[in-house]
Amino acid sequence: xxxxxxxxxxxxxxxxxxxxxxxxxxxxxxxxxxxxxxxxxxxxxxxxxxxxxxxxxxxxxxxxxxxxxxxxxxxxxxxxxxxxxxxxxxxxxxxxxxxxxxxxxxxxxxxxxxxxxxxxxxxxxxxxxxxxxxxxxxxxxxxxxxxxxxxxxxxxxxxxxxxxxxxxxxxxxxxxxxxxxxxxxxxxxxxxxxxxxxxxxxxxxxxxxxxxxxxxxxxxxxxxxxxxxxxxxxxxxxxxxxxxxxxxxxxxxxxxxxxxxxxxxxxxxxxxxxxxxxxxxxxxxxxxxxxxxxxxxxxxxxxxxxxxxxxxxxxxxxxxxxxxxxxxxxxxxxxxxxxxxxxxxxxxxxxxxxxxxxxxxxxxxxxxxxxxxxxxxxxxxxxxx
Amino acid sequence: xxxxxxxxxxxxxxxxxxxxxxxxxxxxxxxxxxxxxxxxxxxxxxxxxxxxxxxxxxxxxxxxxxxxxxxxxxxxxxxxxxxxxxxxxxxxxxxxxxxxxxxxxxxxxxxxxxxxxxxxxxxxxxxxxxxxxxxxxxxxxxxxxxxxxxxxxxxxxxxxxxxxxxxxxxxxxxxxxxxxxxxxxxxxxxxxxxxxxxxxxxxxxxxxxxxxxxxxxxxxxxxxxxxxxxxxxxxxxxxxxxxxxxxxxxxxxxxxxxxxxxxxxxxxxxxxxxxxxxxxxxxxxxxxxxxxxxxxxxxxxxxxxxxxxxxxxxxxxxxxxxxxxxxxxxxxxxxxxxxxxxxxxxxxxxxxxxxxxxxxxxxxxxxxxxxxxxxxxxxxxxxxx
Numbered sequence: 001x002x003x004x005x006x007x008x009x010x011x012x013x014x015x016x017x018x019x020x021x022x023x024x025x026x027x028x029x030x031x032x033x034x035x036x037x038x039x040x041x042x043x044x045x046x047x048x049x050x051x052x053x054x055x056x057x058x059x060x061x062x063x064x065x066x067x068x069x070x071x072x073x074x075x076x077x078x079x080x081x082x083x084x085x086x087x088x089x090x091x092x093x094x095x096x097x098x099x100x101x102x103x104x105x106x107x108x109x110x111x112x113x114x115x116x117x118x119x120x121x122x123x124x125x126x127x128x129x130x131x132x133x134x135x136x137x138x139x140x141x142x143x144x145x146x147x148x149x150x151x152x153x154x155x156x157x158x159x160x161x162x163x164x165x166x167x168x169x170x171x172x173x174x175x176x177x178x179x180x181x182x183x184x185x186x187x188x189x190x191x192x193x194x195x196x197x198x199x200x201x202x203x204x205x206x207x208x209x210x211x212x213x214x215x216x217x218x219x220x221x222x223x224x225x226x227x228x229x230x231x232x233x234x235x236x237x238x239x240x241x242x243x244x245x246x247x248x249x250x251x252x253x254x255x256x257x258x259x260x261x262x263x264x265x266x267x268x269x270x271x272x273x274x275x276x277x278x279x280x281x282x283x284x285x286x287x288x289x290x291x292x293x294x295x296x297x298x299x300x301x302x303x304x305x306x307x308x309x310x311x312x313x314x315x316x317x318x319x320x321x322x323x324x325x326x327x328x329x330x331x332x333x334x335x336x337x338x339x340x341x342x343x344x345x346x347x348x349x350x351x352x353x354x355x356x357x358x359x360x361x362x363x364x365x366x367x368x369x370x371x372x373x374x375x376x377x378x379x380x381x382x383x384x385x
Numbered sequence: 386x387x388x389x390x391x392x393x394x395x396x397x398x399x400x401x402x403x404x405x406x407x408x409x410x411x412x413x414x415x416x417x418x419x420x421x422x423x424x425x426x427x428x429x430x431x432x433x434x435x436x437x438x439x440x441x442x443x444x445x446x447x448x449x450x451x452x453x454x455x456x457x458x459x460x461x462x463x464x465x466x467x468x469x470x471x472x473x474x475x476x477x478x479x480x481x482x483x484x485x486x487x488x489x490x491x492x493x494x495x496x497x498x499x500x501x502x503x504x505x506x507x508x509x510x511x512x513x514x515x516x517x518x519x520x521x522x523x524x525x526x527x528x529x530x531x532x533x534x535x536x537x538x539x540x541x542x543x544x545x546x547x548x549x550x551x552x553x554x555x556x557x558x559x560x561x562x563x564x565x566x567x568x569x570x571x572x573x574x575x576x577x578x579x580x581x582x583x584x585x586x587x588x589x590x591x592x593x594x595x596x597x598x599x600x601x602x603x604x605x606x607x608x609x610x611x612x613x614x615x616x617x618x619x620x621x622x623x624x625x626x627x628x629x630x631x632x633x634x635x636x637x638x639x640x641x642x643x644x645x646x647x648x649x650x651x652x653x654x655x656x657x658x659x660x661x662x663x664x665x666x667x668x669x670x671x672x673x674x675x676x677x678x679x680x681x682x683x684x685x686x687x688x689x690x691x692x693x694x695x696x697x698x699x700x701x702x703x704x705x706x707x708x709x710x711x712x713x714x715x716x717x718x719x720x721x722x723x724x725x726x727x728x729x730x731x732x733x734x735x736x737x738x739x740x741x742x743x744x745x746x747x748x749x750x751x752x753x754x755x756x757x758x759x760x761x762x763x764x765x766x767x768x769x770x
Contacts, residue, residue: 010449026450026453026482028449054484055484055487055491056449056450057445057446057448057449057450058445058446059444059445059449060442060443060444060445060446060447061442061443061445061490062445063442064395064413064441064442064444065411065441065442068411097411099439099440099599099649100599100626100627100628100649101489101599101626101627101628101649101650101651102440102488102489102490102492102649102650102651102678103487103489104486104487104488104489104490104491104492105446105487105489105490105491106440106489106490107487107489214484214485214486241485241486241654242485242486243485243486243652243654243655243657243658244654244657245658245661246661264484264485264486264487265486265487266486266487267628269626269628269629270628272628272629273628273630273658273662276630276631277658277662293487
């Protein structure tokens with residue numbers, strides 16, 4: 001199996017939403033197609049990949065650093081003994097001549113290509129990616145349905161509570177039992193009113209998570225932690241600067257609710273520092289590293305290995321991003337679940353068409369690969385590549 | 386003063402060298418020109434910036450994220466009360482809608498533009514940048530000459546010691562009294578032979594630093610620290626993975642030589658973690674954050690403030706990169722000195738033409754701005770922008 005051509009393009013993922021930190025109105029995503037000389041159902045086998053939301057415009061790094069290295073490498077460097085593309089070897093080729101440290105945007109460029117390579121390998125083996133991951137790394141065990149939660153809960157200037165509850169009811173009607181709302185975009189007492197309003201419409205077995213998007217300083221992060229102790233929440237997410245482990249440690253101690261963080265941590269060394277210094281609680285807290293932003297599945301496997309060595313189960317992981325790739329990882333590697341942004345970040349957000357959410361759980365398609373072809377609006381992007 | 390146009394280009398900085406970690410043969414740099422409506426000596430005032438070596442191909446991030454934000458911003462957002470471009474405000478505009486965490490490549494894109502903005506402001510005030518920085522942030526104090534050391538000391542397969550000594554003698558003849566060589570590209574006993582050979586040709590007042598480029602694992606970093614204790618070195622640089630603070634802490638304790646690190650740390654939050662967890666010694670060790678790779682001078686000023694709050698003097702800083710920008714920062718903000726790569730990473734490496742090194746110290750030109758116009762081969766790159 002040889003890579004014959006790699007094509008990339010940039011696609012808008014405009015969304016009119018904003019969180020406590022940023023607006024998403026200018027955002028794009030890179031989409032790549034890795035063409036191979038293999039066949040699948042008589043047609044040329046092509047692997048597809050894209051990046052998750054949050055970081056974008058990696059085209060320079062893709063075109064001048066990562067793609068040329070893959071195209072210049074020989075088969076022995078990219079393939080296993082059986083001649084099949086080997087994602088770990090491809091990863092090593094992409095990262096050759098890269099300096100250590102500074103994990104942010106490069107991790108996204110590698111993640112996009114890593115996704116396309118896994119898609120190609122799973123197609124070549126005729127398996128959906130979650131089966132491939134389960135067979136290779138999880139003794140064949142996978143989750144037929146994956147827990148997903150609905151992330152949203154934006155601010156609605158002028159019709160604050162009413163707009164929020166309308167959005168929450170939409171998610172509950174879609175079949176989600178966990179919903180997540182933003183906090184930190186208003187003073188604490190207003191956020192408390194919003195939280196209490198949502199809690200009142202939740203029934204048994206339904207729960208609420210809150211997300212500060214890394215906005216709070218030390219004192220505010222603690223003030224919120226204590227105020228949130230009045231409620232029983234699914235989690236309190238990104239209370240502070242994602243790299244400030246001292247604040248995390250204080251918040252983790254002050255909070256009776258689980259802490260969730262990790263969407264802005266993009267590598268094994270950074271994840272290791274979070275585990276070493278932030279004093280998160282392995283029996284209680286959640287880790288949200290997003291494989292598509294963090295050097296792909298090859299690095300995610302290393303993160304899981306590092307976590308196990310520090311007493312953390314894969315069951316504590318719920319990736320950020322709300323995309324199909326992380327859903328496969330969650331199913332095949334035994335994670336707790338996956339994020340979902342119903343209806344936004346299109347066409348990249350969301351899962352395969354015709355896969356409804358029941359009791360906050362969603363099934364994966366049986367088609368080989370990631371199933372990008374099973375999501376019509378997403379496949380439109382790739383069809384021309 | 387208004388920004389009227391920003392032009393960027395990509396220029397090779399090919400170099401046939403390699404260190405223990407990477408080869409530099411494919412590397413490029415971005416160069417930007419920030420055009421303004423102001424005049425300087427009757428000609429339009431243009432600020433120039435470029436990135437330091439190590440990370441490259443930021444064109445996507447520059448063109449799709451940073452430059453459009455600067456061009457879309459109004460005067461109030463970019464200028465101070467006197468109507469002069471304000472680097473801090475420009476920085477805030479560039480970083481609007483950026484998520485926290487993940488400091489790696491974005492920090493380089495911002496650094497390139499930050500450099501051009503400082504160049505424009507210094508030209509508008511008719512001062513060399515080091516004077517502007519000294520006047521604004523250092524009570525007018527600056528260093529007329531800045532300590533620089535010669536970084537190199539590569540491996541010469543086939544003529545190992547002979548090639549190395551030839552290179553070292555060239556640096557000493559150029560006027561450097563501190564020279565730095567690579568280690569970790571050969572077994573310890575060979576590196577010891579190389580170190581001892583260089584030490585033998587050094588006279589009184591001359592010294593040697595060694596650089597492992599982040600290559601060693603925990604055990605090897607410690608093994609080298611102990612072996613290097615047999616010599617009196619200027620420093621032992623980047624012993625290990627730049628984000629692994631536990632290894633740093635052990636090495637810092639085992640070493641009698643100063644430790645130097647920081648070239649792969651690109652932001653205040655990462656620098657703060659290094660200071661909090663790596664147990665470096667403020668009276669002994671050196672910090673090598675490179676402003677051109679790390680969100681520019683605006684962020685570097687914040688790093689110095691954070692260092693002061695933790696008991697570190699600016700005198701412990703010697704930026705990585707060997708470029709003119711860091712030389713101005715070293716002079717105007719009272720740093721220990723600056724790196725220099727004699728003859729490599731051209732045209733971006735090195736200082737103004739006709740500024741010889743005496744006793745490992747170099748002067749800065751009096752021309753307004755950074756002095757890119759005072760370095761002929763570098764100005765060739767910018768003349769057309």
